[in-house]
Amino acid sequence: MPATIPALTLPAPAKLNRMLHIVGRRQDGYHELQTLFQLIDLCDYLTFMPRNDSAITLSNDLSGVAxxxxxxVRAAQLLQQASGTHQGVSVTIEKNLPMGGGLGGGSSNAATTLVGLNHLWKLGLSNATLAKLGLTLGADVPVFVHGHSAWAEGVGEKLTSVTLDTPWFVVIHPGVSVSTPAIFQDPELTRDSLPITMARALQGGAPEWRNDCEAIVKRRYPPIAEALNWLTQHAPSRLTGTGACLFAAFDSQLAAQAVAQMAGQHWYSWVARGLNTSPLQDALGR
Known part of the structure; x- marks a missing residue:
């Protein structure tokens, strides 16, 4: 590929699980879920630089990740193999999303890589094809490929696009790392929540909008329990995914900023706007 083709910089947005119910466990050990994914405008940024060879390089590796x-890297290699292309790329990442925070950062990075390189390499693959590839990398990848807030079932891959309210969120990371496998393997984890309909879930509020992982995470990680109890004093709050991040919704940016400023005295905190369409789709004009 000619070196004159310009670099492409694209966002990889975070997600929140507005609710997360565990309704069963499959024979393969994976759990059956019902969740509402909402995208937010807190993003990593990936820059893709075309190469004249077929190499895949990442210029700034993440600490602790080979x-x-x-x-x-895995997403780019997968797309190469699936499409048969011999094009390569050098990738640089501006990492803003905490690793292991339950915000889907790694999955979103993979999705942005698939969507971005499909565009850069002019492969012409559909989002459905990219999502199917992405599912082999992680259950959360397809929602980021499709780029819309969604009701999800199965292991999180059966998606129906929905339109959610778009409040301002305070997102807090208590500074600990949560082991997702350990949470899902905990014998006390609720695995038998009664399935609900999407329509009922979209009505929102308790008891539908809860996270079945939350009690286990709070017991295992006291710093998360402390932060969640603090945030709950300011607004209804819950864990996203298996954590470690937690969040609360506010009607105004000013209200969210005031709480985030107080939270920032103790923890990492951000203010983010809820989205229904991914900024990745917007950046590519899709």
Whole structure:
């Protein structure tokens, strides 16, 4: 590929699980879920620089993640193999999303890589094809590929696009790392929540909008329990995914900023706007 083709910089947005119910466990060990994914405008940014060879390189590896284990590299290699292209790319990442925070950062990075390189390499693959590829990398990848807030079932891959309210969120990371496998393997984890309809879930509020992982995470990680109890004093709050991040919704940016400023005295905190359409889709004009 000619070196004159300009670099492409694209966002990889975070997600929140507005609710997360565990309704069963499959024979393969994976859990059956019902969740509402909402995208937010807190993003990593990936820059893709075309190469004249077929190499896949990541210029700034993430701490504790081997180069070939990074989902960005794996996604690019997967797309190469699936499409048969011999094009290569050098990738640089501006990492803003905390690793292991339950915000889907790694999955979003993989999705942005698939969507971005499909565009850059002019492969012409559909989002459905990219999402199917992405599912082999992680259950959360398809929602980021499709780029819309969604009701999800199965392991999180059966998606129906929905339109959610778009409040301002305070997102807090208590500074600990949560082991997702450990949470899902905990014998006390609720695995038998009664399934609900999407329509009922979209009505919102308790008891539908809860996170079945929350009690286990709070018991295992006291700093998360402390932060969640603090945030709950300011607004109804819950965990996203298996954590460690937690969030609360506010009607105004000013209200969210005031709480985030107080939270920032103790923890990492952000103010983010809820979205229904991914900024990745917007950046590519899709």
């Amino acid at each position: 180069h070939n284990d990074n989902l960005i």
